[in-house]
């Protein structure tokens with residue numbers, strides 16, 4: 001069963017003016033679909049991996065019986081699929097605040113504003129393409145950090161709770177080189193906080 005592009009729960013125009021419709025459409029139908037197509041091409045070569053979830057594959061990446069080229073392709077494209085699937089699921093036109101998450105963040109970071117500042121700094125200072133994350137680590141504690149490329153926190157046994165795509169393809173049409181403005185705008189479309 002090959003991996004498929006998840007449908008969005010909202011229209012491409014729904015995040016305007018914070019994220020423009022053209023960026024959303026290209027990001028979803030071209031970039032995310034591109035990762036899935038390349039991910040499926042790897043899985044096709046290893047029938048024994050068929051049917052395993054993307055989370056399972058990334059968590060066990062280092063143990064998988066793939067040659068180096070295919071493992072890198074799985075890391076990049078499987079990460080791309082998992083990361084974008086999470087990304088679409090936590091943004092939208094309407095708030096659906098998760099009170100338990102807000103409470104845990106407040107407990108561990110002192111305040112929601114403190115957390116947002118740390119997260120925005122991680123996102124703004126990631127050199128080149130990558131992601132900023134809020135994760136639950138192996139002890140269940142929250143951590144904020146960034147990863148390069150499409151690397152997923154799942155690869156180090158962390159559960160990603162929030163992820164912000166800071167690849168230029170996520171913001172360049174509207175914000176050009178102004179990544180901090182995109183990060184600031186993103187809080188408006190994040191539904192869960």
Ligand code: MN
Pocket residue numbers: 027031084165167169170
């Ligand atoms: Mn992206």
